[in-house]
Amino acid sequence: MQRSRIKKLIEWKEKETRKPLLIDGARQTGKTYLLQSLFGEQFDNVLRIDFLESPEMADAFSGSLTPEDILSNIELLTNETFNPTTDLLILDEIGECQRAVTSLKYFAEKAPEMYIAASGSNIGLLNSFPVGKVEQHNLRPLTFYEFLLASGEAALIKAFETEANSAPAHTKLFDKLTDYYFTGGMPEAVSTWFELKNKSILDRVEAVENIHANLISGYLRDFGKYSGKVDAGLIESVFRNAPSQLASVIDESVKRFKFKGVHERKSRYGDFESAITWLDKCRLILKNYPTEGTPRSPLAAYQKENKVKLFLFDVGLLNHMLAIGYKEIKQQGFEYKGYIAENFVQQEFAAQGIDPTFSWGDARAEIEFIATDDQGQIIPIEVKSGKRTRAKSLQSYITKCQPNKTIKLTGTQGSTALEKENIVLPLYYAQYAVSHHLKSSR
Incomplete structure (x- = not known):
């Protein structure tokens, strides 16, 4: 691997x-x-x-x-x-x-x-x-590119590395992306998935689900072992609620983590700060900070700790904790739930060194990610999990903030390499949104 x-x-x-x-x-x-x-x-x-x-x-x-x-x-x-x-x-x-x-x-x-x-x-x-x-x-879980490397499929790896923009490449890569949504990037799950490639799909799915279950159980045990002065029960409540809150609004974004109802007799950020900090230090959650108005660099100046969106550190474990099976993931295909695509993009960005991330919103619009490029420009990055790419929120951002460049990550094949301002990339090329369009020196 x-x-x-x-x-x-x-x-x-x-x-x-x-x-x-x-x-x-x-x-x-x-x-x-x-x-x-x-x-x-x-x-x-x-x-x-x-x-x-x-x-x-x-x-x-x-x-x-x-x-x-x-x-x-x-x-x-x-x-x-x-x-x-x-x-x-x-x-x-x-x-x-x-x-x-x-x-x-x-x-x-x-x-x-x-x-x-x-x-x-x-x-x-x-x-x-x-x-x-x-x-x-x-060291994060395996990225989608590392997942492809583990597959050993030379033609598909070459297509990814050359950023192929053809219909056959898109079909194959998106199919692998939905496999990745299920397995996630934990090394044991990935290696087992490909080691059992000649077995029935039921055997492969069961083996990966067992690995996910054991990993979650291990993390829950660690809460008690390493929590120190932090309430282990509080840590577990936040950890379990991060996936369920992401999934609470189907195919739309949840703007921030809501503290009410997460743990008995606790309802404010101050009650949960120690548990969130613990999970962040142990790399089990990823943070996204919502912003409003016209954002400028540095984005960290807009960061408010009590208004934060929490993603899980691995999309495969996220799906497992939500009891979403392989068949459901594959059947929904291009129309898969938006929060899974968001969690995937958050992971890919974190692996590229963008951590925490930031988002943008006003009363009627939300952009899942905004990021600063090498020139200090703020770039909006909208995530669309399906084939429909009309982006009212992105148009609202353009009207209000007038960015020099926009990026959409979608379930479609994407725009051509000639497009330099309103870029559309397929979701599986999320890492290239960073390396090619934010970090021009790479």
Whole structure:
């Protein structure tokens, strides 16, 4: 299974000196696989210790935190040798050992030539963190492009990479997109889906649904284990309500997360702030902030924490939590519910580094996303899940805000490459809305 993030890790390796690498991300997004199986191929040897599986390894960090002493202790505890000039050291689930987290500062200052990588699912919850002493990356679930790579279908991958704009390419890519809506991007679900491609569709669907169920159960257990001073029940209430609120208005957008009725005797943002922050730090939700009026850069100036829309971090888990099955997803095809398309676009944008996102609305219109391009211009991005692309809200935005460029992500084939102002892209090319039309330097 290929991950696009590997390119950044190889760039890190090729530097003359480097800060320790830190891979953050929700549990089960493939952090260990990325470091050990994919990135590990770049090294003569990989020495990995997992503080969750082997808590006794914390003893290696109990005394001196100089790199030489730590490596000596690790060699003694593992009975393995480590060559600092050629080998990669992986400190997995580093959040389980605060002293190991602190040691990253000393690796950065005293041994910048070494290859030290760490990963964890609760990095955002740490009490102390070596700010400025690590190169941090957030690993999201697989994007749609990575999902295609996992399929091994060379012709379809080529069509995506070349942004093919033909009827056959559109039919095939949209069909794969609805498969992705079902499986989502969690590595175990994706790998199982394609490993069982010669089995019946019922077997494939059941296997992925079981994986989704186990993942959700695992996250719910984590709430109690890692919630700390935050009410675990409150975290669960917000987590469960994010999908149901997105789905509460069929084929229309929900403007923001509503707090009333989410948890007993709590109805204001202040009651839920700690739980929302916890879920955000653990990468289990994605935030979108609604704006009004004529937006200008920086969009963060319009951000109001008590008015926020919450998406789930994975569209496959979103559908599972809503009990939407594969058959229903495929039957609705091009007319699939708008909130699923929105959640998908939110994921693709987050994977491209746009997090949080922003939206726009007035009394009668709403634009699902607005974003700033490299020139500081605000670009409206409307999401239409079906073939009907008439966009009254977008026209309203154009009248009020007069943007230089507009983008629509739809269930259609899209406009030609010659169109530079009113761009229409098929939903499956959502990542190109960022890389080609917002980040011109990429």
